Amino acid sequence: MVTNGSEDGTRPADAGRVPSGSGGVPASGETENGDTPLMRLRGIGKSFGPVQALTDIDLDIPAGQVTALVGDNGAGKSTLIKCVAGIWQPTTGQMLWQGKPVHLHSPKDATDLGIATVYQDLALADNLDIVQNMLLGHESTRFGLLDEVNMELTAKQTLQDLRVTTVRSIRQPVGSLSGGQRQAVAVAKAVMQEAKLVIMDEPTAALGVTQTELVLSLIERLASRGHGVLVVSHNLTDVFRVADRVAVLYLGHLAAVGPKEEFDTASVVDLMTTGASTRLHNGNGGEPTASRNVSSGSED
Ligand SMILES: Nc1ncnc2c1ncn2[C@@H]1O[C@H](COP(=O)(O)OP(=O)(O)OP(=O)(O)O)[C@@H](O)[C@H]1O
Ligand SMILES: [Mg+2]
Numbered sequence: 358m359v360t361n362g363s364e365d366g367t368r369p370a371d372a373g374r375v376p377s378g379s380g381g382v383p384a385s386g387e388t389e390n391g392d393t394p395l396m397r398l399r400g401i402g403k404s405f406g407p408v409q410a411l412t413d414i415d416l417d418i419p420a421g422q423v424t425a426l427v428g429d430n431g432a433g434k435s436t437l438i439k440c441v442a443g444i445w446q447p448t449t450g451q452m453l454w455q456g457k458p459v460h461l462h463s464p465k466d467a468t469d470l471g472i473a474t475v476y477q478d479l480a481l482a483d484n485l486d487i488v489q490n491m492l493l494g495h496e497s498t499r500f501g502l503l504d505e506v507n508m509e510l511t512a513k514q515t516l517q518d519l520r521v522t523t524v525r526s527i528r529q530p531v532g533s534l535s536g537g538q539r540q541a542v543a544v545a546k547a548v549m550q551e552a553k554l555v556i557m558d559e560p561t562a563a564l565g566v567t568q569t570e571l572v573l574s575l576i577e578r579l580a581s582r583g584h585g586v587l588v589v590s591h592n593l594t595d596v597f598r599v600a601d602r603v604a605v606l607y608l609g610h611l612a613a614v615g616p617k618e619e620f621d622t623a624s625v626v627d628l629m630t631t632g633a634s635t636r637l638h639n640g641n642g643g644e645p646t647a648s649r650n651v652s653s654g655s656e657d
Contacts (some may be wrong), residue, residue, distance in 0.1 A: 393456040394419045395554050395585040396441060396472075401450035403436050410436040411609045414450070418554060423576055423586045425596040425617075428606030429629050434589045437606065438556050441587065442474040443467035473547030474556040481539060483532030487524060488512040490531050491546045515549045516541075519578055523571065537568020544575050554585040561595055573599050593622050607632035 394417035401414040411433045418424050418441075428434050439445045441452070443461035452459050454470050461467050467474075481490050488505075491512045513527055521541045524534065531539060540560055547555045557576070561569040576599045579586050590596050596603060597617060604614040605628040612628045613620075619638050627634030 392419060394453075395455060397453040397456075398437075398441070399451045399453065401437070401440060401447045401452070403433075403440060403445060404448045409609055411440070411447070414606075414611050416604055416611060416614060418585050418587050419602075420553065420585045421580055421583045422601040423580045423588060423599050424602045424604060425600035426587060426589045426604050426606065427591070427593070427596060427625060427629060428612075431608075432606040432629070433609040434606055435558060436609075438474065438558055438587065438589060441467070441554075442472060442556055468550070471551060471553035472556065473550060473552035473554070474558070475540070475543045475547055475560065476558050481531045481543060484530060486530050487516075487527040487534075487542055490542060491515070491549055493546075511549065512545075515545050518582075519545055519548060519575055521545060521571075521575070535568055536564045537571040540564070540568070540572045541575055544572075544579065548579065548582075548584070552584065554587065555579055557586065557588045559589055559591065561590065561592060569595070593625055596625070597622070605629055613637070 396418040398414050398416045398418075401411055401416075402409070403411040414437060416424075416437075426434050426437065436445060440447050440461075443464045443466045446460070446462065452461070459466075459470065461470075464474075482493065485493070488509050492508050509527065516522075516524070516527065519541070521538075524538055524541075531542060534542065544555065544557075560572050560576070564572060573595060576586055576588060580599075580601070588596075588599070600617045602615065603617050603620050603625065605612045605625060607628060607630075610632065612632045613634070615637075621636070621638070624634040624636040624638075627636060
């Protein structure tokens with residue numbers, strides 16, 4: 358785990374980071390285990406006029422894993438995912454997509470790379486059915502006509518692959534679905550468009566127990582099929598259930614990032630509320646990691 362700053366171990370200690378056993382990756386390209394992350398953020402900052410929403414974020418988002426992004430209200434979670442989704446352009450820093458520097462000027466740039474974002478108030482059309490929604494903007498045609506048969510087969514196959522089995526008919530209007538089913542359709546749409554990275558902002562916030570279960574297992578399945586998943590959640594039970602990695606934002610700074618096993622609920626709450634924790638299981642033989650309060654930048 359790395360706390361209070363750089364994930365790569367390349368910056369000086371006075372930058373406020375406290376490395377553990379998992380630091381030490383090169384400045385770009387591969388991580389220490391030889392994999393190139395799908396997306397690598399380096400020194401990302403974003404300001405809105407005088408408001409510094411993000412400061413110096415270094416974060417790797419690997420394929421085949423669920424990275425959970427947590428933080429209190431206003432910590433910068435939505436701003437960070439909007440940068441990755443091409444909605445905002447960072448004020449500073451660099452993004453590397455599969456090892457190559459990229460500049461996302463629009464959501465379309467992100468979509469073209471294979472980045473799909475699923476928002477809670479999903480951009481689905483209530484009056485259209487599931488198939489039409491899944492193919493909206495990607496309709497297949499035959500002899501100048503919509504190829505309904507092919508579209509239906511593709512949509513059905515994708516839902517089956519993701520084991521979304523609770524919908525009665527794929528021809529029912531999306532307006533008649535439950536929140537969890539809507540979420541599942543939005544995720545299936547992202548998968549069908551061959552998204553390599555699926556970003557989800559609070560996917561379970563408005564869902565009941567069964568629907569939450571549906572979405573959480575879908576997230577796990579996405580990762581097991583090789584997609585990278587970046588999920589924002591306030592629900593630490595959900596986070597510890599699905600995440601492989603946890604990244605904690607505090608007042609726009611990355612307070613800590615590492616494998617889920619290095620955190621527990623108490624340490625994540627510490628990090629979310631104060632930017633530091635002395636309760637991290639960070640591979641230092643059970644010794645707590647000293648960490649500095651990122652709001653003051655001084656030892657406490
Ligand atoms: N368009 C904007 N213009 C000005 N300030 C903004 C804008 N968007 C976000 N901010 C500010 O940036 C900071 C981070 O906001 P952000 O929405 O990313 O937080 P968040 O972690 O997603 O919070 P929440 O959990 O409440 O959704 C906040 O101080 C917010 O007021
Ligand atoms: Mg938000």
